Amino acid sequence: MKRVVVALLLALASVAASAEEFTAVQVDKSSIAFVSRQMGVPVNGRFGKFSAQIRFDPAKPETGSVVVDIAVASIDAGSAEANDAVAGKDWFDAAAFPGARFATTAIRPLGGNRYEALGKLTIKGRTRDVAAPFTFASRGSVGNAEGTLVIKRADFGIGQGVWADFDTVANEVEIKFRLQAEASAAHK
């Protein structure tokens, strides 16, 4: 009985503390897009399929976590011929590495509505530490996290062989993410 009471109290305490914890991701209102540069030309692309698990309380960002899983085969690299090419071995090798993942190791506040997600980004079987600054805004029970981070495609072996030099396709790729989540009903 005592243990039940303690558990209840703990549960209540966590409910009170995380009244604004956003957890239910609305994938259809979220997006993971990127901008690559070809001959100095910015080309917009996006990933059509991904899922995300989020726990984020803007008042207590340190306790939050984000895991995003991306189906790399769902890439739209900006044109039909690019889409045919990028699933191949020189690019994402989607057959061998179907998933890319970003998992936070820490989220820290940067002041105001700005935060930074530190985490591990894994693409094509290679993991790198990345820092993704983002802003968070909520309206009612819906919260939006939006941010960008710049990665170097060579760190992940994306674009090898004839594509390895950066004359035509730049090394830097800007990833733009927008994740929308609802404050989960269970915590209200």
Add this chain to the structure above:
Amino acid sequence: MNGARYTSTAISLHWLMAVLIIGAFCVGLYMADLPLSPMKLKIFSWHKWTGITIFLLVFFRIAWRAWHRPPPLPPAMPRWMQVAAHAGHAALYVLMIVLPISGWLMSSAKGFQTVYFGVLPIPDLLPKNKELGDSLLLVHQILAWTMATVVAGHAAAALKHHFVDRDDVLTRMSPRHSTLKEKTP
């Protein structure tokens, strides 16, 4: 023979643009069906940069022409032939403007902004739209072949003037002749 010549600026513009237009046409033909490769991306960019250069130069050329009237056609030319010559030149000027514009619009519709020399972004006039992009490709191709036809007619007419009529219509646009003549006096 009236001996009047084009200005050396007009002659330089004429031959520079001849090289650019013929080059852009040949590169355009070659690149259309290339498989995706870094070279293809480079060639497409070069083609677009050439098109913008032609587009910019033609306005300078038109302005120059407005201030420096070209020498008149030989009076011996029949009236219909003079009309045809002027119509041909007008068509070339129109094509030098609309052909690059069609390429620019196509590039925008296909989702690739044009960035002059990889540095200067040219605004996209159209949003990305695959069907529109394909239609504009067809427009661009038709205009390019029209240009090729008019250029071929233009060159054939110039050669006819030189070798058949034996007048000065070709030589007054000839760069070598101009330097010779300018040095002589």
